[in-house]
Amino acid sequence: xxxxxxxxxxxxxxxxxxxxxxxxxxxxxxxxxxxxxxxxxxxxxxxxxxxxxxxxxxxxxxxxxxxxxxxxxxxxxxxxxxxxxxxxxxxxxxxxxxxxxxxxxxxxxxxxxxxxxxxxxxxxxxxxxxxxxxxxxxxxxxxxxxxxxxxxxxxxxxxxxxxxxxxxxxxxxxxxxxxxxxxxxxxxxxxxxxxxxxxxxxxxxxxxxxxxxxxxxxxxxxxxxxxxxxxxxxxxxxxxxxxxxxxxxxxxxxxxxxxxxxxxxxxxxxxxxxxxxxxxxxxxxxxxxxxxxxxxxxxxxxxxxxxxxxxxx
Ligand SMILES: NC(=O)C1=CN([C@@H]2O[C@H](COP(=O)(O)OP(=O)(O)OC[C@H]3O[C@@H](n4cnc5c(N)ncnc54)[C@H](O)[C@@H]3O)[C@@H](O)[C@H]2O)C=CC1
Ligand SMILES: O=C(CO)COP(=O)(O)O
Numbered sequence: 001x002x003x004x005x006x007x008x009x010x011x012x013x014x015x016x017x018x019x020x021x022x023x024x025x026x027x028x029x030x031x032x033x034x035x036x037x038x039x040x041x042x043x044x045x046x047x048x049x050x051x052x053x054x055x056x057x058x059x060x061x062x063x064x065x066x067x068x069x070x071x072x073x074x075x076x077x078x079x080x081x082x083x084x085x086x087x088x089x090x091x092x093x094x095x096x097x098x099x100x101x102x103x104x105x106x107x108x109x110x111x112x113x114x115x116x117x118x119x120x121x122x123x124x125x126x127x128x129x130x131x132x133x134x135x136x137x138x139x140x141x142x143x144x145x146x147x148x149x150x151x152x153x154x155x156x157x158x159x160x161x162x163x164x165x166x167x168x169x170x171x172x173x174x175x176x177x178x179x180x181x182x183x184x185x186x187x188x189x190x191x192x193x194x195x196x197x198x199x200x201x202x203x204x205x206x207x208x209x210x211x212x213x214x215x216x217x218x219x220x221x222x223x224x225x226x227x228x229x230x231x232x233x234x235x236x237x238x239x240x241x242x243x244x245x246x247x248x249x250x251x252x253x254x255x256x257x258x259x260x261x262x263x264x265x266x267x268x269x270x271x272x273x274x275x276x277x278x279x280x281x282x283x284x285x286x287x288x289x290x291x292x293x294x295x296x297x298x299x300x301x302x303x304x305x306x307x308x309x310x311x312x313x
Contacts, residue, residue, distance in 0.1 A: 118142070
């Protein structure tokens, strides 16, 4: 198996570093003018067997491609380059739902590359941790009983342990939805509402995640696994998370650098629209969408959530 990664942001670069333990890796970035240290991942030197390039053609000789682009970028990228990827094994790593189609990365890839085998790599993992070689466990979702195990072995290393599932919908939705709840958790802490309120938001947020994912065909055990509960726990509790930090700044009424990749912001809007379309109640996600747009104050959002009709758990 020959591997290339498209997207030389923090995560694509970290995956390249991890997978270089198994052999050569191509890493493409549209503006990859650096070669040995990515400014998005300071302090990490690229091993010699990573070919960092801004020439897409040169990395498309690989038979297996990891797509490490943000979710809202993927659709446009596939429109431009999908034909050249079609037929290859494609592994999605984006954690979001496309705002214009309300579909996840795997559906976008399937539409653009109908002859490809598609997998999803997701779970609790900060790019900096992976790049430093800290032990990490992830979910690899692939519907193919042949390609799934092959990928699982090729993408695992002594410090990167992949658990296999065939539940693509569950793995993908867990990763996308946890980012929305992480923003909510950040808001709670940023606004000074306390750890008890955060535990409530995480738990009720997880209930929303499992409800929506279940309606969209996910298996419950996937949501309680690494790609759901695992990643939710990480992202709602660590200031390393950009989604959590975005929430912190919203809660504290402080500015935030909008150039930072915060997947949960657009995905909250997509989730709210999706929930309305299928008639599912997602009050936390809907509130995060409104807060991220600046359409409601934190005080009003808390009041609205706390005064909803009382119900059974
Ligand atoms: N950073 C992390 O710790 C983790 C990130 N992820 C996921 O990986 C995905 C990518 O995130 P990061 O690498 O962290 O983001 P990042 O912000 O570090 O990098 C994004 C990359 O996308 C590139 N890009 C933007 N627009 C583009 C376009 N039109 N064409 C080509 N390239 C374009 C940028 O140049 C940049 O290199 C996200 O879905 C994120 O949720 C998943 C696990 C961990
Ligand atoms: O997905 C992640 C950890 O698993 C990274 O989270 P952020 O995108 O919030 O930084």
